Amino acid sequence: MGATMIAARFHHVSLSVADLAAQEAWYGDALGLTHVDERLEMPEADVRTVVLSGAAGLRVEFVQRPGSSPAAYDDPFAATAVQTFTHLAVQVPGLDAAFARLTEECGAVPVSPPAPGVTPGMRYAYVADPEGNLIELIELVGV
Numbered sequence: 001m002g003a004t005m006i007a008a009r010f011h012h013v014s015l016s017v018a019d020l021a022a023q024e025a026w027y028g029d030a031l032g033l034t035h036v037d038e039r040l041e042m043p044e045a046d047v048r049t050v051v052l053s054g055a056a057g058l059r060v061e062f063v064q065r066p067g068s069s070p071a072a073y074d075d076p077f078a079a080t081a082v083q084t085f086t087h088l089a090v091q092v093p094g095l096d097a098a099f100a101r102l103t104e105e106c107g108a109v110p111v112s113p114p115a116p117g118v119t120p121g122m123r124y125a126y127v128a129d130p131e132g133n134l135i136e137l138i139e140l141v142g143v
Contacts, residue, residue, distance in 0.1 A: 012051060012059035013088055015133055020048055020064035026130055027052060030106040031090065033060055058090060072132030075111060079134060087126070087134035095139035099125045108135070 033052035073079040079086035092098040102108035111126035
């Protein structure tokens, strides 16, 4: 008897952050995550969370716990030295415009500029949010 595959769908990604309100505002402005799907406070664990989503279906949960320590990386390859999730990847319709807006208007730190990907028709770039979390911007051209 063969194993039955689970029909799993991606639901959300979770980021531990130092400043919940600041990250909520930044991701709202930068990536359009403006709809609050859930807000939760767990006083017994000293944890606060908010789940934000945008029109394109991207959902991100932000978790704040006082005293948490950041894990920031200088580049995407340095992040792979730790066995954990390394970055959030989002598809954008115009890579150059998205990279410019995030770095020039939203305060994202440029990590690697727009470049061709290995996959034909794909371009990518990396930025870091104000707390150092890596975000990969992906553009699919003619795909």
